[in-house]
Amino acid sequence: MVFLLLPLILLVSTIICDNSVDEKYRINCQPGRDKDPNNCTKLGCILDTSNNTNIPLCYFPAETGYIASNLSNNNSATDKQIILQKDSNSVKNPFGTDFSQLNFTCRRYRPPISIADSTTINSSEKLTIVSTQNKIWSFSVIRNSTGAKIWDTSLGGLLFADQYIQISTIVPTDRIYGFGENIHPSLKHDFSQFRTYAMFARDEAPDSKNPLVNNVGKNLYGVHNFYIGFEGDGKAHGVFFFNSNAQEVTIGGNAITYRTIGGQIEVFFFPGPTPEEVVKQYQQLIGTPILPPYWALGFQLCRYGYQNVSEIRDVVERMKAAGIPQDVQFSDIDYLNQYEDFSYNNDSFADLPQFAKDLHNNYSMHLTLIFDPAIEVDYAPMNRAINADAKFIQWPRADLVPTDTQNRYPLIKNTSIMLGKVWPVRNVAFPDFLDTEPKTNNWWINEFMLFHNQVEFDGAWIDMNEPSNFGTKFRNSTTSTEKDDNAPDLECPKVGNDSKWDLPPYETQASFFYGNDGHLEGKTLCMIGKWGRNKYYLYDSKSLYGWAESFATHKAIRNATGKRGISISRSTFPSSGKYAGHWLGDNTARWEDLRSSVIGAQEFNIFGIPYVGSDICGFGQNTTEELCLRWQQMGAFHSFSRNHNDKNMAPQDPTRWTTVAAAAKKANLFRYRHLPYLYSLHFKASLFGGTVVRPLFFEFPADDFVHQISYQFLWGSSMLIIPVLESNKTTVDGYLPSTATWYSLYDDGYGQKVPNGNSTFTAPWDSLIPVFLRAGSILPRQTPAQTTVLARKNRFEVVIGLNNDAVNGHSIANGELYWDDGDSIPPADLSMHNFYSFIFSFDATSQNATFIITKTKTATNLSLPAVENIEIFGYQWTPDFSTATLNGNSTDITTLSTYNSTSQILNITASGLINLNNGGPTWTFVLANNQPIQTTTHTNGGGGAEKTFTILLGFFILFFVIVLN
Numbered sequence: 001m002v003f004l005l006l007p008l009i010l011l012v013s014t015i016i017c018d019n020s021v022d023e024k025y026r027i028n029c030q031p032g033r034d035k036d037p038n039n040c041t042k043l044g045c046i047l048d049t050s051n052n053t054n055i056p057l058c059y060f061p062a063e064t065g066y067i068a069s070n071l072s073n074n075n076s077a078t079d080k081q082i083i084l085q086k087d088s089n090s091v092k093n094p095f096g097t098d099f100s101q102l103n104f105t106c107r108r109y110r111p112p113i114s115i116a117d118s119t120t121i122n123s124s125e126k127l128t129i130v131s132t133q134n135k136i137w138s139f140s141v142i143r144n145s146t147g148a149k150i151w152d153t154s155l156g157g158l159l160f161a162d163q164y165i166q167i168s169t170i171v172p173t174d175r176i177y178g179f180g181e182n183i184h185p186s187l188k189h190d191f192s193q194f195r196t197y198a199m200f201a202r203d204e205a206p207d208s209k210n211p212l213v214n215n216v217g218k219n220l221y222g223v224h225n226f227y228i229g230f231e232g233d234g235k236a237h238g239v240f241f242f243n244s245n246a247q248e249v250t251i252g253g254n255a256i257t258y259r260t261i262g263g264q265i266e267v268f269f270f271p272g273p274t275p276e277e278v279v280k281q282y283q284q285l286i287g288t289p290i291l292p293p294y295w296a297l298g299f300q301l302c303r304y305g306y307q308n309v310s311e312i313r314d315v316v317e318r319m320k321a322a323g324i325p326q327d328v329q330f331s332d333i334d335y336l337n338q339y340e341d342f343s344y345n346n347d348s349f350a351d352l353p354q355f356a357k358d359l360h361n362n363y364s365m366h367l368t369l370i371f372d373p374a375i376e377v378d379y380a381p382m383n384r385a386i387n388a389d390a391k392f393i394q395w396p397r398a399d400l401v402p403t404d405t406q407n408r409y410p411l412i413k414n415t416s417i418m419l420g421k422v423w424p425v426r427n428v429a430f431p432d433f434l435d436t437e438p439k440t441n442n443w444w445i446n447e448f449m450l451f452h453n454q455v456e457f458d459g460a461w462i463d464m465n466e467p468s469n470f471g472t473k474f475r476n477s478t479t480s481t482e483k484d485d486n487a488p489d490l491e492c493p494k495v496g497n498d499s500k501w502d503l504p505p506y507e508t509q510a511s512f513f514y515g516n517d518g519h520l521e522g523k524t525l526c527m528i529g530k531w532g533r534n535k536y537y538l539y540d541s542k543s544l545y546g547w548a549e550s551f552a553t554h555k556a557i558r559n560a561t562g563k564r565g566i567s568i569s570r571s572t573f574p575s576s577g578k579y580a581g582h583w584l585g586d587n588t589a590r591w592e593d594l595r596s597s598v599i600g601a602q603e604f605n606i607f608g609i610p611y612v613g614s615d616i617c618g619f620g621q622n623t624t625e626e627l628c629l630r631w632q633q634m635g636a637f638h639s640f641s642r643n644h645n646d647k648n649m650a651p652q653d654p655t656r657w658t659t660v661a662a663a664a665k666k667a668n669l670f671r672y673r674h675l676p677y678l679y680s681l682h683f684k685a686s687l688f689g690g691t692v693v694r695p696l697f698f699e700f701p702a703d704d705f706v707h708q709i710s711y712q713f714l715w716g717s718s719m720l721i722i723p724v725l726e727s728n729k730t731t732v733d734g735y736l737p738s739t740a741t742w743y744s745l746y747d748d749g750y751g752q753k754v755p756n757g758n759s760t761f762t763a764p765w766d767s768l769i770p771v772f773l774r775a776g777s778i779l780p781r782q783t784p785a786q787t788t789v790l791a792r793k794n795r796f797e798v799v800i801g802l803n804n805d806a807v808n809g810h811s812i813a814n815g816e817l818y819w820d821d822g823d824s825i826p827p828a829d830l831s832m833h834n835f836y837s838f839i840f841s842f843d844a845t846s847q848n849a850t851f852i853i854t855k856t857k858t859a860t861n862l863s864l865p866a867v868e869n870i871e872i873f874g875y876q877w878t879p880d881f882s883t884a885t886l887n888g889n890s891t892d893i894t895t896l897s898t899y900n901s902t903s904q905i906l907n908i909t910a911s912g913l914i915n916l917n918n919g920g921p922t923w924t925f926v927l928a929n930n931q932p933i934q935t936t937t938h939t940n941g942g943g944g945a946e947k948t949f950t951i952l953l954g955f956f957i958l959f960f961v962i963v964l965n
């Protein structure tokens with residue numbers, strides 16, 4: 001559905017009758033700086049004189065909106081357009097003149113990307129749009145199968161002026177998840193107060209301790225105006241509001257209100273009906289997430305403030321000596337020569353090129369370097385940019401250019417480039433990654449290639465790309481505000497027509513949050529700036545900067561390295577996940593930040609960016625031993641797993657404390673062991689769409705209790721993690737959904753069934769945090785090693801959690817594995833990539849157990865380690881190891897295999913057990929059981945001693961029968 005603008009024709013203003021509106025359906029009429037109650041009625045709005053600060057006290061009358069002029073009798077608007085007239089009786093738009101006529105178009109969405117048949121999602125669910133004309137025009141989005149109203153705009157509030165657009169909808173539920181990038185106090189939104197979340201890309205550190213100030217959540221680095229909602233019967237839908245202007249959403253009462261200050265209202269609805277299907281449908285639109293190289297799933301280490309390469313070499317050595325798996329070492333801006341991109345400091349970092357080689361050759365590790373978008377305007381890369389006709393964000397007209405500043409720099413003297421100031425000493429320019437010609441991106445790619453010829457980095461960390469700028473202020477026509485002689489501040493026009501972009505009528509919470517001096521250009525460039533070769537105003541498109549840089553850098557890293565590479569971007573927008581991952585920004589070493597990162601990673605999976613994680617141990621402030629330990633334990637379960645901290649903070653790499661080193665080693669070894677599963681989840685998300693780290697409500701939507709859970713999460717459908725997120729704890733309270741059976745995968749009761757529902761789990765420092773395997777699952781795994789490069793050569797293993805509740809006495813489980821070389825550049829259509837996929841199935845009865853591996857796709861020139869270990873939880877019969885066969889041929893597993901009848905863990909181990917390089921496409925492993933043991937004496941063919949207990953309830957008599965041969 002799209003609202004498209006028609007030319008402004010007429011304006012009628014009106015007087016409104018007083019008609020109070022129930023709190024649940026109120027739309028704030030004074031969302032801006034003017035909170036004066038005396039002004040409320042002047043605006044035509046309704047004043048509530050109560051003192052309740054949690055509801056809008058000045059609000060729009062119910063009949064605020066437009067009237068349909070051509071609605072047909074059946075009121076169905078599907079696949080046609082409606083002409084809307086501003087209701088002459090309706091209240092005026094407080095922030096501009098409403099367009100008197102809008103063209104409302106409903107259209108069925110067909111994703112604009114070509115997708116293979118196998119990725120087509122068939123949904124039996126249909127959504128219908130029904131248009132209604134009462135006093136004002138409104139529409140509903142209805143699920144056809146149930147009649148549930150996903151959206152219902154009958155509460156009014158539709159306004160559409162040039163720089164103020166508003167639409168409100170009643171929602172069927174308070175089970176709403178999403179919107180970003182903000183810190184949310186809980187995964188599920190709270191409708192009990194009217195909370196507004198600003199969305200406008202900004203260089204702004206998360207404040208997890210005070211996520212809301214006066215019910216406003218500030219905007220962070222990226223913009224994701226997408227949510228998943230549940231209807232009463234548990235069916236899920238998704239709603240994507242596609243707009244790149246400064247925008248915000250208010251969540252409260254029974255409604256959601258969207259405000260944006262430009263562009264159009266374009267809303268996409270996804271029918272689900274499961275949350276995972278909603279995400280897949282969303283990704284049919286925005287693109288499926290990038291497949292990271294395998295090494296990027298290894299542990300990563302960074303800090304801001306490394307003095308030189310030898311300090312970095314020391315920490316890598318310490319990690320190795322401590323046996324803590326590590327795959328990637330980072331360098332922050334410390335390595336740069338005068339903070340200039342594509343350079344390195346020839347003194348303290350002279351050894352960087354050799355260090356990169358050593359990481360590859362001696363450590364089988366990888367190097368990721370930071371790259372900021374801002375380019376210092378007086379050195380070789382800028383010269384090459386000018387020669388290549390690359391573009392930079394610029395002033396729209398030459399008369400706006402501050403020529404004094406421009407003239408300081410010979411290279412850009414006669415350009416309209418908008419100069420900013422970031423880390424380099426002198427002024428900087430911001431590459432035009434939306435250049436309508438390929439010149440800018442080609443120059444960027446070329447710079448990456450030239451620099452890679454010097455330093456063989458593997459990954460790119462793209463920071464500061466909101467874009468961030470220091471010291472932007474309003475232009476004062478008389479006095480110069482210049483402070484920094486080396487690099488004058490950027491000044492934006494404050495008066496006249498040109499102030500339209502930097503001082504719009506409604507500046508959004510992204511400005512108000514910072515008080516009366518807060519404006520859209522705070523910490524960034526002037527909104528009047530243009531890019532796309534002078535095509536787009538930053539006012540409309542600034543939030544796309546990080547997205548556009550991700551797109552260019554994705555190509556650059558691949559061209560430079562010839563390998564898959566990976567970029568991590570601070571600023572993101574819908575579809576960024578196709579090109580990059582994300583870290584949750586400059587957090588603080590506080591427990592609140594550890595907790596909010598658990599929510600953040602789940603939200604970014606919903607946003608289509610599953611390669612995400614937080615700065616482990618916290619970036620700002622000094623961490624503590626305990627916090628760092630708990631964060632290392634939790635962070636081992638985020639796809640992007642990196643410890644990073646700020647300059648001048650005490651070192652916090654895991655080797656700093658023996659306890660943290662031990663916990664990090666243990667957590668990382670667990671992670672590395674289960675990377676084949678994590679990688680398979682990423683592979684599937686890249687192929688078909690979907691999530692990797694998954695909120696519990698994705699798998700158990702019918703369980704009311706899980707909708708309240710923020711701080712537990714799943715890997716895919718099968719592994720559940722309950723992190724410890726508070727200090728002074730050696731236990732953690734958690735919930736295991738009761739419609740599944742769970743086995744412990746961690747120290748306490750490894751391999752044992754765990755009671756579901758609410759429990760307190762042991763979690764001392766020297767244990768893993770509680771991790772559980774869902775019965776019915778088979779996870780591929782691999783013996784871990786110091787790096788993923790080494791681990792990939794080790795034997796494959798599988799862990800099987802049997803679901804014994806199945807009918808007919810069968811104990812079953814299923815799983816899958818996706819495997820490729822982990823580092824080559826896949827074709828644009830990932831399904832054409834050179835990779836293997838396998839399906840695992842396990843089925844046991846009292847007679848025997850059958851484990852079948854089926855190769856569903858084969859790769860060439862890629863050999864696989866053999867499956868040499870099968871660990872099975874919940875195995876209820878005593879197997880006879882001598883009966884084992886593979887594809888009908890006897891296979892010897894007797895030497896190393898074990899079965900423990902008390903723990904019911906069956907462990908089948910044999911060298912070269914299942915060689916996936918030979919035969920296939922199906923490998924069938926069968927193992928017979930000894931006959932079920934009766935409570936009477938019988939012969940045990942296996943030769944061991946067995947015990948059987950029979951308890952006669954009520955008599956407290958224990959029959960203890962020793963069965964001996």
Ligand SMILES: *[C@@H]1O[C@H](CO)[C@@H](O)[C@H](O)[C@H]1NC(C)=O
Pocket residue numbers: 033034035036039
């Ligand atoms: C109230 O409205 C008047 C007239 O539009 C305006 O001048 C004044 O600044 C407003 N009050 C506040 C607190 O913004």
Ligand SMILES: *[C@@H]1O[C@H](CO)[C@@H](O)[C@H](O)[C@H]1NC(C)=O
Pocket residue numbers: 049050051
């Ligand atoms: C609101 O609070 C003020 C001061 O606390 C009080 O005088 C006034 O009576 C209150 N009004 C209502 C409607 O409760």
Ligand SMILES: *[C@@H]1O[C@H](CO)[C@@H](O)[C@H](O)[C@H]1NC(C)=O
Pocket residue numbers: 004006081083103105
């Ligand atoms: C309304 O928009 C549709 C779709 O863009 C277009 O086909 C139609 O001509 C427009 N109608 C008017 C009256 O502009």
Ligand SMILES: *[C@@H]1O[C@H](CO)[C@@H](O)[C@H](O)[C@H]1NC(C)=O
Pocket residue numbers: 128142143144145146147
């Ligand atoms: C669903 O669609 C069918 C066919 O279009 C229609 O007959 C039926 O009334 C719809 N159901 C609901 C609940 O809207």
